[in-house]
Amino acid sequence: MEWFTEPGYWLARLVFQRALAVVYLVAFLSAALQFRALIGERGMLPVPRFLARVPWRRAPTLFQLRYSDGLFAAVAWTGVLLSAALLGGVDGLLPLWAAMLLWAVPWVLYLSIVNVGQTWYSFGWESLLLEVGFLAVFLGNDEVGPPVLALFLLRWVLFRVEFGAGLIKMRGDRCWRDLTCLYYHHETQPMPGPLSWFFHRLPRPLHRVEVAANHVTQLVVPFLLFTPQPVASGAAALMALTQLWLILSGNFAWLNWLTVALALSAIDWTPLAGAPPAFAGTPVWYVVLVVGVTALVAVRSYRPVRNLLSRRQIMNTSFDPLHLVNSYGAFGSISRIRTEVVVEGTTEPVPSAAGAAWREYGFKGKPGELRRLSRQFAPYHLRLDWLMWFAGLSPAYARPWFGPFLERLLENDRDTLRLLRHNPFPDAPPTYVRARLYRYRFTTWRELRDTGAWWHRTYVREFWPPTRLDTPAAHRR
Known part of the structure; x- marks a missing residue:
């Protein structure tokens, strides 16, 4: 044949x-x-x-x-x-x-x-x-x-x-x-x-x-x-x-x-x-x-x-x-600005207290720390990091999983923390977590030389209010 x-x-x-x-x-x-x-x-x-x-x-x-x-x-x-x-x-x-x-x-x-x-x-x-x-x-x-x-x-x-x-x-x-x-x-x-x-x-x-x-x-x-x-x-x-x-x-x-x-x-x-x-x-x-x-x-x-x-x-x-x-297809539309969801936690008993110290969680792939140059991960797929990008575009898109994600941070859930690059609360979980929306942009050549930062960010608004773990694992029942 x-x-x-x-x-x-x-x-x-x-x-x-x-x-x-x-x-x-x-x-x-x-x-x-x-x-x-x-x-x-x-x-x-x-x-x-x-x-x-x-x-x-x-x-x-x-x-x-x-x-x-x-x-x-x-x-x-x-x-x-x-x-x-x-x-x-x-x-x-x-x-x-x-x-x-x-x-x-x-x-x-x-x-x-x-x-x-x-x-x-x-x-x-x-x-x-x-x-x-x-x-x-x-x-x-x-x-x-x-x-x-x-x-x-x-x-x-x-x-x-x-x-x-x-x-x-x-x-x-x-x-x-x-x-x-x-x-x-x-x-x-x-x-x-x-x-x-x-x-x-x-x-x-x-x-x-x-x-x-x-x-x-x-x-x-x-x-x-x-x-x-x-x-x-x-x-x-x-x-x-x-x-x-x-x-x-x-x-x-x-x-x-x-x-x-x-x-x-x-x-x-x-x-x-x-x-x-x-x-x-x-x-x-x-x-x-x-x-x-x-x-x-x-x-x-x-x-x-x-x-x-x-x-x-x-x-x-x-x-x-x-x-x-x-x-198939990709990028039928292009975003003109980059919005990133930044997740933070605090051990303060009152999150609204003046001078409350909020510490930021670090992700492996998505932009966060301003001086950190993005890494190459592909062909490996960081699924949480990708959906965090979509969360910045549409809070409604993230609603089914974002609340459970924060709850696991409040528990210092081992499997969830393995998806992150940096946990600012290694010894005990935070009392509260919150999420804030920032606009990120690449720095200019001059800004990079002067500050060593690859990114510049500006606060936009609150994405998720301070949340505490009042009823552990309630959403799983």
């Missing part, structure tokens, strides 16, 4: 599979290390409470059968081990059917996590990982040549990621159309990286060139993925370079990394790879399975395509609970 495989793409498949294994590993590690405080039995948004009101058809997950923190930890750490095995190439040592099962297990495990993750797992890269992870099951291993249809489906995902992001920008904020969005984006993005200050301080004409180049990469180049080589490889390489630029400028979990992996799968590596290895004949059952999956994706693509063509395009949406074919 020569039409079914493309042996020359064996290295592209190998590179993609190993890159996907790395992303899986990071995703499962992120889940294992953060879930107890976020969605555990005593978490801010407990899984058992969620499952009590959400049926299986809306959230298919292994945890519908039973949930415990121990079981969740077992699922997450099993995912870590399987990802490490896939990264090490274990799938290449197995028969084709066993390799496919090995790739299917982390998909099932991560689907189970995402479908109970609630707000903490509402990001587009969760659906992207699940969609790509599902397709990876059908890429085969060293026994067979890479299936043409599976390679095409990966390009179809890459096309929707890039083209969807381009369309949502052009239909959304005016600054994308007048090429000025990068005047603000590097400063106001959810989690700046260590180079974001420098990106923000680039000359404005260069920012306009960046936006124009982004439009070309997202609105024109994706169509070239479906042209003959070497044009398709050139288009994919350009997309990968653009994503690397984004990786340098901020922290977007594994969104950019997974997009790079998709782009690498579309590159013809034959000049570097040389002659492909000798593959065995392709089993009929495998052909039938891949053709069936392709037909399934084609049918499921109807709603995402309709969404792409709609003037009311929505981004980062799953149209089925299995996250098989999704819509």
